[in-house]
Amino acid sequence: MSTASARQAADRADGQRAVRDFVAADRELALLRELIEATSRGPRVEPLAAAAARMIIDSIGADVCFVHVLDDGDRSLTLAGATPPFDSEVGRVTLPLGSGISGWVASHRQPVVITDHKESDPRYLPVSALCSADFTSMVSVPMETDPGGLVGELSVHTVQRRQFTPRDVELLQVIGRLIAGALHPARLLRQLVARQRAHEGYVEQVIEAQENERRRLAGDIHDGISQRLITLAYRLDAAAQAVHGDVGEASEQLGAARELVGLTLEEARAAISGLRPPVLDDLGLAGGLASLARSIPQIDVEVQLADSRLPEHVELALYRIAQECLQNVVKHAQASVARLSFTLNDDVAILEIVDDGVGFNSAEHPLGNSETRGYGLLSMTERAELVGGRLTIRSRPGLGTAITARVPLQPRHLRAPGA
Template identity: 65%
Template sequence: MSPLGREPGHALLNPYGDGTVLGLTSPERANALLLGIIEAASSGPHVEPLAAAVARLITDATATDVCFVHVLDDTERSLTLAGATPPFDEHVGAIHLPIGSGVAGWVASHREPAVIVEHKEADPRYVPIPALRGTDYTSMASVPMETGPSGLVGVLNVHTVRRREFTDRDLQLLGVIGRLVAGALHQARLHRKLEARERAHERFAEQVIAAQEAERRRLAGDIHDGISQRLVTLSYHLDAAGHSMQSDPGLAAEQLGLARDLVDLTLDEARAAIGGLRPPVLDDLGLAGGLASLARSLPHFEIELELDDERLPEHVEIALYRIAQECLQNITKHARATLARVRFRVHRGTAWLEVIDDGVGFDVPGTPPGSSGSGGYGMQSMTERAELVGGRLRVISRRGSGTTVIATVPLSSQDAATDRA
């Protein structure tokens, strides 16, 4: 026999103080249950250990055979089995019920208790889950766990092998327990969300560092293969000119001419390398001016511009400029387009960039942009740039119908203040 007793029909004194008697008549058993719930709630910030402890407490308190604790997942569209009494604890995290599906899903949707005394299969709300062996149990009761009128946290299910008429007092007991543990489970869910957000931030930081290192390697390669080599060659021409100045003025003049050409090429490559880090045009003209300058540099097809003269935070301007640059390069290389449109606007706290062409288009794979097989490195690069500034990228295309790329970046209130400054 458990410390709480397995005899049905006892009462738990209602912790809300209205005098209602709920299931365990012995004050000692009521106190033991309350202490057990408090101990479980204070055992740690994680959902699964708390739900497992609650499942054990409930089977003891209600003299039932099995308890399942289904917790609302982070999407708030389905329930996940977060705790269960053995032998079903091995399925924790693997059972999911959409809101409205099955008895637990019905309880979550309607925020009402449900009781099935026998013949579960005949109840239209019942959905069999083979792993949970519903046919082994005759009766069941299910109640919502809520922190308030709109604070659904999950659903408690209890099952018995023998037929059992769950009384109003039984449901009251389950409801009280549900309310007692709902707050702790809610805090555990918030902790889980916080941990997930921290992991996402860590991955974000890793991506930023990797992108920075890749950019440094690319720039180092450009300098080594281009600027450095040209400077070495330039020194040879200047040496040759110096040696020939007296003996062969014509050769010296030729070498100086070659050196001058190399200086021009080296300056061009240096400007390109600097532009690879941050386009200088953004400092002078902002994103609208930068996009207009970018469009003028591509004479291969007509480009129509619709650009708001809005300044954005530096990192957002760079990301959107690079996305537009990649789009226009893709159009030049692959689209065989005669017309492109570049639109930039700020509307209701969101920056919008659209690049549209009338080219040959392509079939967008059924995976999110940036995923494997979603259009190559260029598409992945644009997606990552958008995500790094908190935005998202959409690509709309099909063969023969051109391509539309839309980047949206939400602006914080501080960003909006920067825009107006």
Template identity: 60%
Template sequence: MSHGLGFADLERENALLVGIIEASSTGPELTALAAKVAPLIVTATSADVCFVHVLDDTDRSLTLAGATAPFDAQVGKVRLPLGEGVTGWVAGHGEPVVLVENKERDPRYRYFPELRGEDYTSMASVPMASKPSGLVGVLNVHTRARREFTDRDVRLLTSIGSLLAGAVHQARLHRRLAARERAHERFTEQVIGAQEVERQRLAADIHDGIMQRLVSLRLHLDAAGAALTEQTEFAAMQLARARTLADLTFDEARAAINGLRPPVLDDLGLADSLASLARSVDPLEVVVDVEDCPLPEHAEIALYRIAQEALQNVIKHAGTRSAGLRLHREDDEIRLSITDNGRGFHREGRSFGEDPAAGGYGMTSMAERAELIGGHLEVVSRPGQGTTVTARVPAP
């Protein structure tokens, strides 16, 4: 059998085809795919090494995505712009290149010390492309001994590249999607983090400014009241009213601080924080059923805020003194539910924020919080039959 691609037997080519199909079906991870197909190509083509270069997401440069030993350690480290080197030229022109010997004399050749080009005499470089996916990369094989790559050799390599193009295209799409999901998650963390920082700043401003002045005001009112005589009954009555208003304002400011900043999350975690929240919402009696559901910090904050808003809605609008709060995991979801047996409202067919009855109870903000962490909000309600608010978010 000739030492050339043109005489590769049918059995070897079939084994290559099966191997590529199996590698493509194992998963969408690009590096794993390239690592599996590179040795298959070496075996099928009787080459010594194989390099799989893939277009970056910018479509302006190529990255070594797969290689046979001993060059697998260079994967992800070797990059070159489109049009540079033999590989870049093949990608830019969409045409194969064969260099039988003296490749360093070719003006398109670029030397990479880490790839030890001086150890290999001949090379064939073909584009990895197909009509549905277009160009996705370049496939290179090298031999230590001098080798005349025939037209059939190049056609076989090109067919291999075309076969791989579809799988590589899908892997690139998956990589882009994963990158977007990571970017979205980082953005979500930053948005919720910024919200919490602003809430903490407002809480500190209220505590250090308004509440301190209220404390001072109460002290002055108490002193003035103690100095009054019985002949100044009207003034005493006015001072008593002023003191009452100051006390109410103080309580409201303290409640605002507690609502702006949930420090219990840092100390107790989500489940125990929700239980603590349920105990603090006078005059409601809340039946709590919570389990530990590990979530990222920004997701815990969002669910805590949803529970906070939903319980306040029960107090303001439901006309009942009892409610239920449940946090549990079901399959691949974390579910937070707040239920009451109050007056309810007509919910069917209405979107959040559409009218005061259907979405004016802070449900728009709850829905936005749920969506921000990749989940969604469900509200079930009927007049006289109570309301159930459920936030569903993906489990980690």
């Protein structure tokens, strides 16, 4: 071959390499755009991992891709994304950190390339759900981000034998870092949501335990103290009737004792009601609020109540808020009319009490004026926050006061009346 022919052949080869490099660069740019687009759809782990797995297959030309994400305890990997037919196993396959090739790659933060006979590798661990024995060649790389550290691991597999190149490994590592950067905030959000749910569950359990204890105490008072006082009252009545002759002093003492028994019995009944309002168990929140409104003769209380049942701890909190609020209206508002409403709007329970009393400047005193601050507004605020809600107070001098409690509810928390 002449020198000119050799030069032409070399130029053609250089041109072909340039075209291949251009195509590869264009493919990687398209992959980057797809990753950015997937990230912009929302910070959720599983959709991001699934989108990444599909993009990797398109980019590197493998048969299947698995994306494992480190769990919240940093002790195991969970399959968060996979290409068909293994996408149905997402969330169902878990590997302890360090177990299997994927676990080894994640714990050592080093890539692994296996061209064939991966079953002979001492790190290999068969996973029946993923049919890993059907694949011959594989590449596994860690997914890391700074400053988050290890996020997970991704691997690609081929049925036919394939000699993965250093460029393939480098591309997967770059993709792994990009995915890690997108998955890290998603993991943080998932951890935050999990902790919030755990906190809500803890609060609910605490309130439920308190209510169970209050029920027990109420039952003990009702079955013990109240019954004994009733029996004592009968005996005192009988003793008064049985006395003959000059019984002035005895009758006076017996009358005083009878009066004391009556007062004690009223206190016991009030204590029972204070521990756990029986009306909530009998009539639900709407019936309890209606009964509460009727029990206040000092002002005219208008009611608008949705007949819906809520979780017990939410019903109790709203009932106590209404009870405290109406007591404040009677004691401090100098009102003639109040409106009590309970509604549900877009899975939010809303309790509102509005009066036409003297009011106060809520901008200067968000928890009430100097006269009312010590009478339960803080307690109402804490009750609302304890069940995940919020209390707002709106008032102006001479224009009355409106107190609103809003408690977000999960759809599963809503119950049909009487359920």
